[in-house]
Amino acid sequence: MTSSSPPPFSARARGQHRQIDADFPTSARSGLLHLLFDLIERRYLPDWTVVARELHRIGRFSVVEYSSSHVPSLKQATVDAESALESLAWEKLYDFCERLHGHLPQEIGYEDNYGSYIVQVSRGDMQTYIATELQRLFLEEDLAYEFTEGTVRRRGRKHTVEQVAKSQVVLWDSRLLSARKHFDKSLRFFRHPTRPDYENAVKEAVCAVEAAGKALFPMAKASTLGDLVKWLGSTTEISVPKAVCQTLNGVYAFRSGGDGVGHGGANGGKATLEVTEYLLAVCASQIIYFADLANSMEVDVAF
Template sequence: MSTLLQPPFSARSRGQHRQIDADFPPSARIGLLHLLADLVERRYLPDWTVVARELHRVGRFTLVKYDASSVASVEEAREDTEVALEGLEWAKVYDFCERLYSHLPQEIGYEDSYSGYTVEVSRGNIQEYIAIELQRLLLEEDLAYEFAEGVIRRRGRKHTVELVAKSQVVLGDARLLDARRHFDKSLQFFRHSTHPDYENSVKEAVCAVEAAGKTLFPMAKASTLGDLVKWLGGTADVSVPKAVCQTLAGVYAFRSGGEGVGHGGANGGKATPEVTEYLLAVCASQIIYLVDLEGSMEVNIPF
């Protein structure tokens, strides 16, 4: 549900060309503090003492003993929360966001002598609310991450996200299990919040294209994506424009010659975040195209 949110006007107006990576800036920390205050006021979190203790645990700060029954102690915890949030290393803030969703929410309910215990707001509904608000915060701050399925992961731009989602649909074909495994690995390498591996992300994305092509066109008897491209360019079974073949050959060339990507290549260019995201989108498009191309070869049998 949180992935359906769109960036607010302020984020759209400044553009999304350069998302904020490897950081959780001061403005985002202030936004997170406002969210915590909202959650405490709604009673979705027990109180500030629980928040402060978790921040101290995540940041490995000195343990402070609070008394939730003491107004002064709760106020101290609120102040400590602000201090801890300001001093927390950026990656640890994302760790805290995951813990905020998974461990801190409490169910809201009451018990009376007539109906027994009644749930007012379930823990699942509270988690859903937290997920939406965390995703909203990340979009507002134009951060390079999203909150989905309880974890922080690299977001990618809208175009890339849409193409990847479409490729996941066609990769649901049971025949393409190997290709799906490669593409899932590519996304995991790309989306890792603290240590993304762009070289391996590129390698696995191109391997996904190769695996899909070899499965869909066994008549090509291709050992590599390069072999498949040659077959596609010369066969009469399908019609593939020369420029499209060159695009397929291009990603294979980068897979083979990119710095640290494959075969010890050192002169083919670096797998930067921008290059990697571009290749992810291209590979997703190529997988969709190959599936459609194979479908065009099917012969309808009249009954």
């Protein structure tokens, strides 16, 4: 989910605070413009006409004809690109970042004296460089998104990312197929760059916990997560602290009573960004805990 390179110093020094959501601020637009200048100087992009045309297409601006061999036309393309970067809606700029990575780079090479084509910089290497620089820009600007696998996604806090990654390993047990599907849906709802659905993200995350528990402890004969928690609190086969059972009951209660989350709940509290991210991390931890409990009962769970 995150870049393999460490965050820049400015991001590390800020510490943990609210990330910039539903926006692409002026400073980030300036940073993106600097990246475009860099890419054109490196010849990873042919020239400004390509950039201006793509920005105009994404913004549905008027079509402008440019000539790459005409200096005034190139200058006009540069001006038009800068203007488009300033005026595009924030979500369209994230669209442009994906297009910049996925469609605009062109391989650099030449034909030698023997008629063979020599690749100097491959398209894949260019895309790796662009992805790294976009991710760095997002971190420098404290945006609530990351650029990974060619896609803009909501990134989440470090702890959430780590717990989700660990749970993904556990969820590859063949018996946890249903739980994995629920958790994957939860992440898609949470990570959507322009229309995150926090209520459904919470619902699917808790459904993943329920599905995992029912699959790993069939002897409980539970039909709901609530039934499973009652069994965990009373069985002599394993020992689960009462406080942990209360935590499990807590996420199930929010799943049932949270505003718009499930069962028509309207008085259990709103699924905000902060609440949703907290519950994602908690649900991921609970899935891992269930797997550990199953292992302690000598159930063969793949990690």
